[in-house]
Amino acid sequence: EPEVTQTPSHQVTQMGQEVILRCVPISNHLYFYWYRQILGQKVEFLVSFYNNEISEKSEIFDDQFSVERPDGSNFTLKIRSTKLEDSAMYFCASRAGLAGYNEQFFGPGTRLTVL
Amino acid sequence: AQSVSQHNHHVILSEAASLELGCNYSYGGTVNLFWYVQYPGQHLQLLLKYFSGDPLVKGIKGFEAEFIKSKFSFNLRKPSVQWSDTAEYFCAVNRPDNNNDMRFGAGTRLTVKP
Numbered sequence: 001e002p003e004v005t006q007t008p009s010h011q012v013t014q015m016g017q018e019v020i021l022r023c024v025p026i027s028n029h030l031y032f033y034w035y036r037q038i039l040g041q042k043v044e045f046l047v048s049f050y051n052n053e054i055s056e057k058s059e060i061f062d063d064q065f066s067v068e069r070p071d072g073s074n075f076t077l078k079i080r081s082t083k084l085e086d087s088a089m090y091f092c093a094s095r096a097g098l099a100g101y102n103e104q105f106f107g108p109g110t111r112l113t114v115l
Numbered sequence: 116a117q118s119v120s121q122h123n124h125h126v127i128l129s130e131a132a133s134l135e136l137g138c139n140y141s142y143g144g145t146v147n148l149f150w151y152v153q154y155p156g157q158h159l160q161l162l163l164k165y166f167s168g169d170p171l172v173k174g175i176k177g178f179e180a181e182f183i184k185s186k187f188s189f190n191l192r193k194p195s196v197q198w199s200d201t202a203e204y205f206c207a208v209n210r211p212d213n214n215n216d217m218r219f220g221a222g223t224r225l226t227v228k229p
Contacts, residue, residue, distance in 0.1 A: 033217070043159070043205060043219040056216055091159065093217075103147075104209070104217055108158040 002026045004107035006092050012113045013082055021077045021110045023092030030097035032075045033104060034067065036060070036088040043091065049075065050097075082114045119208050121220035128196050129228050136191040136223050138206035147209040148189040149217075150180055154202045162204075165189065176200070198229045 005024045013019050025032050034046040048055040049067055066078045075094075079086055089111050093104040122137040140146065150162040163174025170182040180191045189206060206220040 035219075042221040043207075045216060045218060048216060103149075103161075103164060106151075106159045106161075 004092055004094055004105050006090075006107040006110050008110060009108065010111045010113070012115065015084055015114055016081050019079050019082055019112060021079075021090050021092075021112070023075045023077070023094075023107055024073050025075055025092065025094030026096075026105055027073070028096065029094035029105075031055075031095040031104075032067075032069070033093040033095070034077045035091045035093065035106075037091065037109075038085075038088045046077070046090075079112075082112075084114050087112055087114045119206055119218050119220040121204075121206055121223050123223045124221070125224045125226070127226045127228065130198055131195045132227075134191070134193040134196045134200075134225070136204055136206075136225070138189045138191065138220055140187050140189070140206075140208045140218075142187075142208060142210055144210065144212050147211065148180070148182055149207040149209065150174065150178070150189070150191050151205045151207060151219075152202045153205065153222075159205070162191070196225070196227050198227045201225060201227045 004026055007022045011019055032049040035043050036046055037043045045058050047057040047061045047067055052069060064080045068076050089109045091109045092107040095104045118141050120139045148165040151159045152162050153159050162178050163172050163180055165172045165182045173179045178193050180189055182189050203222045203224050205222045207217050209217045
């Protein structure tokens with residue numbers, strides 16, 4: 001069964017450093033999402049992406065964040081200058097976009113630890 | 116503000132007890148509804164989903180949920196819990212008429228005592 005994959009599974013970085021989290025959505029899916037989950041808290045929507053542009057972003061997704069689909073398979077989340085409060089689990093999701101079928105499939109997540 | 120509300124922050128049950136976790140949402144219009152489970156140290160797994168049709172939805176591992184449109188609710192139930200059901204449970208709402216964005220509830224931690 002096709003699945004969303006994410007790399008790395010765990011990323012440790014120093015405050016102020018740039019990180020890139022990678023996701024490979026399910027092939028033929030058209031919509032892509034990033035969510036984050038701070039330890040012990042709920043899953044929060046960050047951004048949605050369709051047709052090579054951001055469709056919607058939350059207030060969390062400020063200028064330090066960016067997303068990109070550099071090729072036909074990867075979907076990346078970049079944090080330009082990490083802060084301690086960026087430490088969280090980051091989940092990627094993708095959706096087919098077929099009419100009447102709206103389920104998002106989630107990846108296993110990347111745990112980001114900012115020291 | 117529009118939101119997804121899960122009423123119980125932490126539920127503690129003994130094995131074989133019945134479970135009901137509440138979920139309410141405040142969005143108007145068409146919604147798709149989901150329950151996800153997150154076992155300790157693992158990622159989100161889909162338990163069940165409702166798109167249309169029979170409002171009583173059966174999912175994996177004996178879970179079911181009932182969509183009551185008039186109450187804006189989608190409560191999760193299981194007649195007899197097991198120790199292995201110990202996990203965090205998240206209700207989520209997807210809005211097809213609003214870019215299909217998905218919003219999660221705060222989660223309910225379920226602890227099942229053996």
